[in-house]
Amino acid sequence: MTTEFLTCISLTRRLYDQLLEPVCEHYGITRMELDILLFLHNHPGHDTATDIIKIRHLTKSHVSSSIKTLEEQGYLEKFYQGSNGKTIHLKVTDKAAEILAGGLKAQKAFSNLVFQNFSDEQIANMEKNLKRLTDNVQTALAGGKKHGL
DSSP states (O other), X not given: OHHHHHXXXXXXXXXXXXXXXXXXXXXXXXXXXXXXXXHHHHSTTOOSHHHXXXXXXXXXHHHHHHHHHHHHTTSEEEEEETTEEEEEEEEEOGGGHHHHXXXXXXXXXXXXXXXXXXXXXXXXXXXXXXXXHHHHHHHHHHTXXXXXX
């Protein structure tokens, strides 16, 4: 089970990378920049750098530098919400629409390839089990290096 599971993780990541890399090359952006644009599109209501860092488990420095580049290229706008002048929110601009469409098309192709020959019920069960696995891993990581080894 462990070998099969680890192989699946590795191959899944490789396939996802293969599908997204041409989008990055075509538009001259980094993978982190594309990931940020896709995150903001796919996670409405989670529109701060902190959200991206916490949910995607990315490093603050990489996220910050990528956000800066995306803003300079006109693909992202920063804004304050309401009277809160402390938290900076992020919005994907219309200029990024074509890039976003390419990234979403790659994500759709990934889902179609990975979940082919699975029923809707099997996919729903897999999502529940993956949620449980994620929770277990997060709990183990929160415990530090105390894994009984």
